[in-house]
Amino acid sequence: MSKSSVSGVQNKVVIVTGCSSGIGLATARLFLDRQALVFGIDVGAIPQKLADEHNTFTFHRANLTNSGAVDEAVSQCHQQYGRVDVLVNCAGVSDGWSSADSIHEDEWERVMAINLTVPIRLMKAVLPFMKDQKGGAIVNVASKAGVSGAAAGIAYTASKHGLVGATKNVAWRFHQDGIRCNGVLPGGVATDIASSVQMDHFDPAGFNAFFPIVQMHVSKDSEGTPVPVIGVDDVARGIAFLASDESKMINGALIPIDNAWSTI
Numbered sequence: 001m002s003k004s005s006v007s008g009v010q011n012k013v014v015i016v017t018g019c020s021s022g023i024g025l026a027t028a029r030l031f032l033d034r035q036a037l038v039f040g041i042d043v044g045a046i047p048q049k050l051a052d053e054h055n056t057f058t059f060h061r062a063n064l065t066n067s068g069a070v071d072e073a074v075s076q077c078h079q080q081y082g083r084v085d086v087l088v089n090c091a092g093v094s095d096g097w098s099s100a101d102s103i104h105e106d107e108w109e110r111v112m113a114i115n116l117t118v119p120i121r122l123m124k125a126v127l128p129f130m131k132d133q134k135g136g137a138i139v140n141v142a143s144k145a146g147v148s149g150a151a152a153g154i155a156y157t158a159s160k161h162g163l164v165g166a167t168k169n170v171a172w173r174f175h176q177d178g179i180r181c182n183g184v185l186p187g188g189v190a191t192d193i194a195s196s197v198q199m200d201h202f203d204p205a206g207f208n209a210f211f212p213i214v215q216m217h218v219s220k221d222s223e224g225t226p227v228p229v230i231g232v233d234d235v236a237r238g239i240a241f242l243a244s245d246e247s248k249m250i251n252g253a254l255i256p257i258d259n260a261w262s263t264i
C-alpha cells in the first residue's frame, strides 16, 4: 500500500479556514502534501509559499464574519471542484482574558462571531453538498477552553464550549447521511494567535487567574518564559486523521491534543 493511500485524504476537496497562519497553515500544507485539493480561506494575506509550491491550492481572501462571505466562499469552492468532501473550521481569535465582571459587548460579539457563528454558518453551507454526495467530514478546531472553565477568558471559553456542543449536535443529526463531525481540543500552541488579542479589552485580573493553569502544560526557556510544547504540525496531523477515511467510525469525538493537559 503506498504512503499516500494510507493517509486517506487524496483527491478530497478540503476547505480550510484560517489557512494563512498557525494551525490552519500547517493543516493546509499537510493536506496538500497528502494529495488533497485545498480551498483555503483567510482574511489575511495569501500563504505565498503554499500557492507557489502546489497548483492544487486555491486561496480565497475573505473576512468570514462579513454578511454573505461564508456562502460566497463555499459556492466558489463548489463551482471550482464540483464537491466539498472536508471542512476544517480553524479560523479563530483569542479574547483578552475578560471575565463575567469585565467583558465588553464588542469583545463578546467579535469573539463569538468568528469562533462560533462562522463555523456554524460554514457547516450550514457545506451540508447540502455533503448530503447530496452522501458523505463528508467536518473537523472543528475547538480548544482545551472548550471543555475547561480555567483556560481562557469568558468569551473564548463560551465560544469554544459552543463549538464543542455544535460538533456533537451535527454529528448525531447527520450520522445517517454518511457525514461525520469531530473536533480537536489543542492545548497551547506557538502561533500568531496572541496578535488577535485586542489590548483595550485585556483584563489583567482574568489573565492572572487563568495563566497558572496554562503554565501547567508548557515548557520554559532558560529565562523562565513559557514555551508551548505542542507544535502546529501535531494539531494538523490530528485534524487530518479525523478528516480521513482512517477514522470513518469516529463521529462526534473531541480529541485533546495537549500532551495530557486534559487529564487535569
Ligand SMILES: NC(=O)c1ccc[n+]([C@@H]2O[C@H](COP(=O)([O-])OP(=O)(O)OC[C@H]3O[C@@H](n4cnc5c(N)ncnc54)[C@H](O)[C@@H]3O)[C@@H](O)[C@H]2O)c1
Pocket (backbone or CB within 6 Å): 017, 018, 019, 020, 021, 022, 023, 024, 041, 042, 043, 044, 062, 063, 064, 065, 089, 090, 091, 092, 093, 094, 114, 141, 142, 143, 144, 185, 186, 187, 188, 189, 190, 191, 192, 193, 194, 196
Ligand atoms: N494557538 C493556540 O494555543 C490554540 C490553542 C487551542 C485552540 N486554538 C485554535 O486554533 C485555531 C487557529 O488558531 P492559531 O493558533 O493558528 O492562530 P493564528 O492567529 O496563527 O491563525 C488564525 C487565522 O485565522 C484567521 N482569521 C481570523 N479571523 C478571521 C476572519 N474573520 N475571517 C477569516 N479568517 C480569519 C487569521 O487571519 C489567521 O490567519 C483557532 O480557532 C484557535 O482558537 C489555538
